[in-house]
Amino acid sequence: MARGGEDEFVVEWLRALPKNAPRAGVVAGAAAGDDCAILRVPGDRAHWRLLKTDGVIEGVHFRAGTAPERVGWKALCRPLSDFAAMGGGRPEHALISLAWNPRAAGADYVRGIYAGLGKAARAFRVAIVGGETAATPGPLSMSVFLSGTILRKHCVRRGGGRAGDLLYVTGRLGGSFASERHLDFRPRLAEARWLTAHFPLHALMDLSDGLGADLPRLARRSGGGLGWRLDRAALPCAPGCDATAALNDGEDYELLFALAPRHAQTLERSWRRRFPKIPLTRIGELTAPGEGDDLDARGFDHFCARKA
Amino acid sequence: MARGGEDEFVVEWLRALPKNAPRAGVVAGAAAGDDCAILRVPGDRAHWRLLKTDGVIEGVHFRAGTAPERVGWKALCRPLSDFAAMGGGRPEHALISLAWNPRAAGADYVRGIYAGLGKAARAFRVAIVGGETAATPGPLSMSVFLSGTILRKHCVRRGGGRAGDLLYVTGRLGGSFASERHLDFRPRLAEARWLTAHFPLHALMDLSDGLGADLPRLARRSGGGLGWRLDRAALPCAPGCDATAALNDGEDYELLFALAPRHAQTLERSWRRRFPKIPLTRIGELTAPGEGDDLDARGFDHFCARKA
Numbered sequence: 159m160a161r162g163g164e165d166e167f168v169v170e171w172l173r174a175l176p177k178n179a180p181r182a183g184v185v186a187g188a189a190a191g192d193d194c195a196i197l198r199v200p201g202d203r204a205h206w207r208l209l210k211t212d213g214v215i216e217g218v219h220f221r222a223g224t225a226p227e228r229v230g231w232k233a234l235c236r237p238l239s240d241f242a243a244m245g246g247g248r249p250e251h252a253l254i255s256l257a258w259n260p261r262a263a264g265a266d267y268v269r270g271i272y273a274g275l276g277k278a279a280r281a282f283r284v285a286i287v288g289g290e291t292a293a294t295p296g297p298l299s300m301s302v303f304l305s306g307t308i309l310r311k312h313c314v315r316r317g318g319g320r321a322g323d324l325l326y327v328t329g330r331l332g333g334s335f336a337s338e339r340h341l342d343f344r345p346r347l348a349e350a351r352w353l354t355a356h357f358p359l360h361a362l363m364d365l366s367d368g369l370g371a372d373l374p375r376l377a378r379r380s381g382g383g384l385g386w387r388l389d390r391a392a393l394p395c396a397p398g399c400d401a402t403a404a405l406n407d408g409e410d411y412e413l414l415f416a417l418a419p420r421h422a423q424t425l426e427r428s429w430r431r432r433f434p435k436i437p438l439t440r441i442g443e444l445t446a447p448g449e450g451d452d453l454d455a456r457g458f459d460h461f462c463a464r465k466a
Numbered sequence: 467m468a469r470g471g472e473d474e475f476v477v478e479w480l481r482a483l484p485k486n487a488p489r490a491g492v493v494a495g496a497a498a499g500d501d502c503a504i505l506r507v508p509g510d511r512a513h514w515r516l517l518k519t520d521g522v523i524e525g526v527h528f529r530a531g532t533a534p535e536r537v538g539w540k541a542l543c544r545p546l547s548d549f550a551a552m553g554g555g556r557p558e559h560a561l562i563s564l565a566w567n568p569r570a571a572g573a574d575y576v577r578g579i580y581a582g583l584g585k586a587a588r589a590f591r592v593a594i595v596g597g598e599t600a601a602t603p604g605p606l607s608m609s610v611f612l613s614g615t616i617l618r619k620h621c622v623r624r625g626g627g628r629a630g631d632l633l634y635v636t637g638r639l640g641g642s643f644a645s646e647r648h649l650d651f652r653p654r655l656a657e658a659r660w661l662t663a664h665f666p667l668h669a670l671m672d673l674s675d676g677l678g679a680d681l682p683r684l685a686r687r688s689g690g691g692l693g694w695r696l697d698r699a700a701l702p703c704a705p706g707c708d709a710t711a712a713l714n715d716g717e718d719y720e721l722l723f724a725l726a727p728r729h730a731q732t733l734e735r736s737w738r739r740r741f742p743k744i745p746l747t748r749i750g751e752l753t754a755p756g757e758g759d760d761l762d763a764r765g766f767d768h769f770c771a772r773k774a
Contacts, residue, residue: 171580175587175594182558182593195595197559201509209595211561211611215602250490251505253519255563255609276483285490286483287503287517294523296604301563303519303611 192315193240193363194247205307208247212237212304216297220341226267228341229300230274236366237304238282238345239411243364244315246351247308249282254289255301263298271300282347312354314415319361319380323416323444325388326425328436331369332399332407339396340409350413352432357425361416369393369441370405372414377444380416385450388442416444500623501548501671502555513615516555520545520612524605528649534575536649537608538582544674545612546590546653547719551672552623554659555616557590562597563609571606579608590655620662622723627669627688631724631752633696634733636744639677640707640715647704648717658721660740665733669724677701677749678713680722685752688724693758696750724752 183198185206194208214233216222234252241247254275258268268291279286284304328349334340346364353359361380365372377384390401399407417425422440429438444450491506493514502516522541524530542560549555562583566576576599587594592612636657642648654672661667669688673680685692698709707715725733730748737746752758 171577175580175584184593184595187595209559209561211563211596211598213563213598213600215565215600217603218600251517253517253611255519255521257521257523257607272483279484285492287492287495288519290519290521292521292523292526294605294607295525297602299565299602299607301609303561305613
């Protein structure tokens, strides 16, 4: 699955950067392919620190004219979803970097973005401790930086999947842009915390680019490059979507994880009790390298031309 | 000095955001006006954690066509200068958020930016542990997030100045854009560390928007709003610059600090021994509220229209 996408660029360039500064305590930089950078916490063996930056750009991640509160909500919820993807990390502090064109958007619009950020910060108990604004002649863009912690024993990375593991996804997939779900989604922090507290997940990530792009990433990182088998008929499609949309639309912000089959029954039963309104769907399995399906569909990639 | 600039917008909007999440341990958010957010470190009373985000945008902070290594260097050195401005904080981890238009700049240009980031990271011992790239139809922009620590006893904020304190600046001011010094400057981390280890500075900041804008900020935060007296003839002007340029050009990334007069002689003598190549200049003093000069010149402000 050689894809000339965002992933590969970032990984290549980040690999060349120094990660071994004194006291850096890096367990895994982002070039390792996880959703967050993982750092040791001096004097605290029970926790790791997670760091993440993620952004939204007008015309790419939201349409010009989108209600500003929803833009702010989405901007903070994207890195929160990455914290969920590590196993339910606990976000603590956020910083906001915002660039806007005062000739294109009034101060009220930007104030609305901050209101949306505040709403998400209260919902997920994040302290927004800093920020920076700058004028730009270009489209409005924001970067959100998130710092927090996770219990080491609950931290699950992308690359731990094993051949024979069952693959699960939360929620429903597809149509996130058309339905505007991508503006209002709730990151699966509580769900990820519950999962990692009760089940020994082997691999975990969030679905931001579409299952069709993200599942190969998880498999590729696992066990030296595993294969997978996907039950397309089982895919939990959002209303009005077919399997192709569920694979390709992207921005689902649901969880994808791999688990040994012996836990399947307990997992499915306890999930239904704990989260009765959120589907949990077994969509396939990881296979030995070279076996399994190939995905003909390409997932969402920010480097592909597409209209937001 | 009511200025409708970047400062006031950010402060107003950030004030409305939640800062009291559980375990947030916020000593000061950025809305307090300091160069970095200050956080308590659980289980470590000797240190505080510093967080900062800062960015560069093509056409605002650098010209299109600038050598990419210099863009990367500047992008990391800007928040490093904010760490210096807190008293010489120790940077540990950085994350890079980069948005670029693949149709306008080739991959080699972006790779060059990462090379410049790497050079600055090695020079100042920062571990770059993560990043994100996105395509944008707009100008190239980057945000750099920096996390690190500082000895509490060495942390100096903007607002501690007292009437009668002497004001000092490091280096030479003015002409940073014309001379392209803004692309190659070295953040004053070592100098700030030495200063705070040896002298009880009352207030400290870095000069990013020009002394004409930054000095009023320091005075306004200090002692409920102090005045100042400025010795324009004493200003350490960069080659080819007059006092007006030194006040207004901005992007000097030098240190401005306030110190009780009784330390002046020792400071000036020891500084010359320790940093013989870097000027340290007494430029005036803080006065009681309502006394002193008024600056007729406006410093650099990113919300003012100007050509980079």
